[in-house]
Amino acid sequence: xxxxFHLAPGEILAGGGMWHPEPARLATWRRLVxxxxxxxxxxxxxxxxxRTFGTVEGDSLKRVPTGFPADHPEARLLKLKDVTFGRxxxxxxxxxxxxxxxxxxxxxxxxxVLRLLAGLEPQESRANWLRE
Numbered sequence: 001x002x003x004x005f006h007l008a009p010g011e012i013l014a015g016g017g018m019w020h021p022e023p024a025r026l027a028t029w030r031r032l033v034x035x036x037x038x039x040x041x042x043x044x045x046x047x048x049x050x051r052t053f054g055t056v057e058g059d060s061l062k063r064v065p066t067g068f069p070a071d072h073p074e075a076r077l078l079k080l081k082d083v084t085f086g087r088x089x090x091x092x093x094x095x096x097x098x099x100x101x102x103x104x105x106x107x108x109x110x111x112x113v114l115r116l117l118a119g120l121e122p123q124e125s126r127a128n129w130l131r132e
Contacts, residue, residue, distance in 0.1 A: 001117055003107050004086070012094045014106045015086030016114055017056060024122030026081070032120070033077045034068050040077075043112040049085075052109045058082025083117060085110065 001018040018025070032040055043049070044056060061079040064070050068078050077083075087106055093099065107114075 002114065003110070004084075005103065007094060012089040012091065013086045014089060014103055015053065015084060016107070016110055017058065017082065017084030018117045018120075019058070019082045019084055021082070021120075022122065025120050028120040028122055029080075029083060029117075030065060030068065030078050033074050034072060036074075039116060043116045044077075046109070046112055048109040049113060052106055053085040053087050056080070056083050056085050056113070058084045085113065 001021065003016040004013070006013040006015075018029075021029070056077070057080070059081040060076075061081060064072060064075050064078050068075075072078055089102070093102055096102070
């Protein structure tokens with residue numbers, strides 16, 4: 001979880017998110033989304049974030065996970081297995097002496113989303129009662 005910078009010939013990207021999160025953390029994300037969290041909406045719909053990165057994406061389930069209505073208004077977010085975002089950079093941007101400033105500007109717009117993801121506390125397992 002965090003920021004990501006990819007630099008390869010023809011593939012230059014600044015982004016971040018949570019990739020392959022542990023199941024408990026992903027469950028917390030889904031619960032937050034399903035409950036209609038204003039924090040999620042504010043972070044993902046922030047105009048600067050959207051202008052810079054678009055929407056969050058990632059590997060996705062074919063169906064809404066068990067326990068959530070198939071017609072949930074946030075079905076696309078509930079189906080995500082990864083929650084990632086990225087902004088392609090041109091070769092000119094990547095080779096520019098302004099690259100550090102470009103990255104700082106991009107990542108600054110991502111801070112609310114990164115804070116949201118970093119603050120996801122994994123939910124206790126439903127089987128915790130077995131340990132008591």
